[in-house]
Amino acid sequence: MRFVDLDLSRLPMPDAVEAIDYDARAAERIAELKARLNDKGIAWNVEDLKTDTLVATERHATKFDMLLRNRVNDAALATTLAFARKKDLEHKAAEMGVVRQVIVPADPTANPPVEAVMEDDESLRRRRQLVIEAFSTAGPEGAYMFFALSAHPHALDAAIYDPHSGLCEDGEVLCVIASSQGDGVPADVILDSIADTLDARTIRYAVTAERTRAITRRQKIRPLTDKVIVETCSTLDYTLSIVLKIAHGPAPEAVVAEARKRLDAYIASRRQIGRIISDTAIAAAVHVADASGVALVDDADIVATVAGDPVSDVVPGPKQLARCTEVAVTYEILT
Template sequence: MGAGFTAINLSLLPPPDVLELVDYEATLSDMLAELRARDSAFDALVESDPAYKLLEIAAYYRMLAVQQLNDAARAVMPAYAKGADLDHIAARYNVVRLVLNAGDPNALPPVLPTMEGDEDFRRRMLLAFEGLSTAGPIGAYVFHALGADPDVADASVLSPVPGEVLVTVLSRQGDAPMSAVERGH
């Protein structure tokens, strides 16, 4: 078994080029300059002018549109996606979010299921390709351990001697998730 595995560290990636800086003041300044360049009648605009107010509104809506585009771009990136967006990205890897607690739909009021958090889910998703190997890489053991039971919070792998693998799991509850052990996962 190798010395380790190389699940990508998304925090080390540079900011995506597709994201545009959201800067209201710069946008307003650019719009004012463009208006002045197109019509010399607007060369002495003051903040109380109706044209100035219209440009303030336009700059504000431009800022909102840029932020909306940035949010949409982030929603399809594994490093930034959240909630259902992350679920859809993970579907490409054939990984689904774990149900930590099934809840109780018959309770009054009904108790909703508790689902795996985004960061834990993202980690498992990024390990999915490690899990495809049958040659025993560390990442495969970690991937399968993390997905074996909703109570598994973390896992580590050691090979004290050749041919022997020790997988250690940390439970979300503080004790061993015996259901995973009993299922032979």
């Protein structure tokens, strides 16, 4: 397959980004100072004494050295699609003609005035990644995905299927859409907007009756022979109950909070049509370690349920969006 939807979050830090260690850098500066003093015949052997004036001066200078190095690292990351944020990301997107979408328009006449709600970084990053596919017509999978996601600011995901999937007939292209609003099932207006952009023949709503629209003869995006169907996704609801087994030690609540933060990030990353919620990935997310890599969670009992039945993995169908309706994370102290 030509199109590969790369997960940019899995890319490593660029080699241009320097690993920064304050203590190591301070030690280097102090060692260099000692060598210079020795060359001048000046005896100085209190480099391990933090209260020494010269040591304090070097450690003070190291702080600003670290700030500069961090700034250089941030500048290097800002040049990459995977790590750029905010306005830096907007500049990366603008290089390819992609702009951040307005989710909710500003209303300066309101009291108090309402600021605009804009597309978040991850959505913009994904569309910027897909825009290369859109240099074609909507024929390739990635191009259909880009145009669908760009057609309405509330479009969260688009799954594209051709006749080989068994989900549509010869000559048809099926575009299944998920929304960033509510339970993920798109409102009619979202499907209508995407159908207009793709010049779709058929729209399959969640509640409203299926509609056949008049297609044009002057297609700007849709290839001449494609019969496009825009269809709402359905949801597969699941729950998670997790008991962390934590060794006896301080602040288990902090461990639980970090595990929940990482779990929420994993759940959010899987909010796409047909994405499996893996038991092993959940376990990896909640197994928190300290800064030295020592595990703070020895084990975890994970129970995922779908329709009240326990499952090992949550496996949505090709038109389904897995939706987590309840998460409970508790802990037990191991004795």
